[in-house]
Amino acid sequence: MIYDLIIIGGGPAAINAGIYAARKKLKTLLITKNWSNQMSETGQVENYLGFESILGAELVQKFISHLKKFDLEIKEKQEVQGIKKLADGGFEILNGRHNKERARTLIIASGKGPRKLNVPGEEKFIGRGISFCATCDAPLFKNKEVAVVGGGNAAAIAALETAKYASKIYLLSLYSKLLADKLEQEKIKSASNIEILFNIRVKEIQGDKFVTGLIYQDKISQEEKKLSVEGVYIEIGSAPISNFIKGVVKLNKQGEIKIDLRNQTSQPGIFAAGDVTDVSHKQIIVAAGEGAKAALNAYDYLSKLKR
Amino acid sequence: MENTQKSQPYIRVFSGPSCPYCYTLKAFLDEQGFDYEDINVAENEQAAKEMIDKSGQMGIPVVEIDGQIIVGFDKEKISQLLKISE
Numbered sequence: 001m002i003y004d005l006i007i008i009g010g011g012p013a014a015i016n017a018g019i020y021a022a023r024k025k026l027k028t029l030l031i032t033k034n035w036s037n038q039m040s041e042t043g044q045v046e047n048y049l050g051f052e053s054i055l056g057a058e059l060v061q062k063f064i065s066h067l068k069k070f071d072l073e074i075k076e077k078q079e080v081q082g083i084k085k086l087a088d089g090g091f092e093i094l095n096g097r098h099n100k101e102r103a104r105t106l107i108i109a110s111g112k113g114p115r116k117l118n119v120p121g122e123e124k125f126i127g128r129g130i131s132f133c134a135t136c137d138a139p140l141f142k143n144k145e146v147a148v149v150g151g152g153n154a155a156a157i158a159a160l161e162t163a164k165y166a167s168k169i170y171l172l173s174l175y176s177k178l179l180a181d182k183l184e185q186e187k188i189k190s191a192s193n194i195e196i197l198f199n200i201r202v203k204e205i206q207g208d209k210f211v212t213g214l215i216y217q218d219k220i221s222q223e224e225k226k227l228s229v230e231g232v233y234i235e236i237g238s239a240p241i242s243n244f245i246k247g248v249v250k251l252n253k254q255g256e257i258k259i260d261l262r263n264q265t266s267q268p269g270i271f272a273a274g275d276v277t278d279v280s281h282k283q284i285i286v287a288a289g290e291g292a293k294a295a296l297n298a299y300d301y302l303s304k305l306k307r
Numbered sequence: 308m309e310n311t312q313k314s315q316p317y318i319r320v321f322s323g324p325s326c327p328y329c330y331t332l333k334a335f336l337d338e339q340g341f342d343y344e345d346i347n348v349a350e351n352e353q354a355a356k357e358m359i360d361k362s363g364q365m366g367i368p369v370v371e372i373d374g375q376i377i378v379g380f381d382k383e384k385i386s387q388l389l390k391i392s393e
Binding site: 040041042043055056057058060061076077127128129131135136137138139140142143161165209210231 | 323324325326327328329330331334347348349352355359363364365366367378382383
């Protein structure tokens with residue numbers, strides 16, 4: 001089986017690309033590890049056309065049921081490991097350990113995911129005290145001491161959300177100041193249970209079954225210290241999910257896929273859309289529009305091949 | 308989707324007030340017509356402890372279906388246990 005198009009991703013760009021491709025009667029497969037994590041983990045969305053205020057998770061459900069009205073194949077819970085260009089001009093993708101799928105064109109719309117610290121203990125304790133979603137897990141740290149790693153808005157919001165439950169929050173900023181908005185900074189200063197530590201580099205997260213603490217280095221004194229906490233929120237921004245396509249298409253310094261005005265990557269036949277690309281402004285509605293463009297451009301590309 | 312023939316299993320959902328995947332999970336159970344006990348771990352510390360012990364992890368939602376524990380909104384596994392076919 002050779003598809004006309006395989007779409008990789010499960011966010012607004014991928015879903016809308018799926019709808020546009022199906023309406024053009026392209027033989028389409030959409031593969032995704034999960035449905036938009038970014039949208040699901042955000043709170044209320046108030047800037048998507050047609051919805052004055054809607055929970056991100058609810059909007060995703062509406063996108064998915066809209067997509068499923070159309071004729072295309074969907075494979076959920078599959079992670080693409082790699083992509084290979086074939087001699088006939090098509091592409092082969094490796095999903096999971098042994099599954100392979102072939103297509104004439106691809107749309108990469110894998111989005112962004114949380115940036116990790118890449119320190120010992122991090123992988124081991126994800127879900128066992130380490131969380132990337134304070135809105136989700138804050139209640140579980142009631143009356144506990146918690147560290148929030150980061151100094152930007154996401155870290156500030158995570159600290160404030162956790163402050164409703166935890167007995168003490170250490171906000172660990174890599175820099176000598178916070179980068180969060182003034183409004184958030186003021187709220188943090190007035191919260192009695194948040195303590196900010198500056199110039200902190202986290203070196204290791206420790207624990208047995210669950211997190212018991214972390215080791216950090218004071219960047220000024222170079223001293224290493226231990227902080228006893230039962231929870232660690234890592235809020236140091238997000239990164240494009242583009243590792244699996246490195247070497248096949250050109251990426252910029254941030255790891256975003258470079259695209260032109262027609263969503264074409266450096267590799268003819270591979271298109272990209274949404275937050276994984278170097279498009280300006282990462283917004284749900286921008287990603288959805290980019291997905292539509294990518295599908296229509298893939299359709300044009302296929303029409304030229306057939307001629 | 309027919310709900311008429313389903314036996315009613317015992318379902319407990321450990322959730323939190325602002326947890327987006329809890330919302331999605333409960334919306335799914337509602338849509339499929341299942342009754343469940345909704346436990347707010349932010350208010351019920353004992354239930355939070357029970358959930359952490361049973362699931363061996365600290366994320367919500369967790370759903371318990373006739374004694375079986377499922378971590379997160381794992382639609383496939385939940386559908387399988389509840390015999391939901393799409």
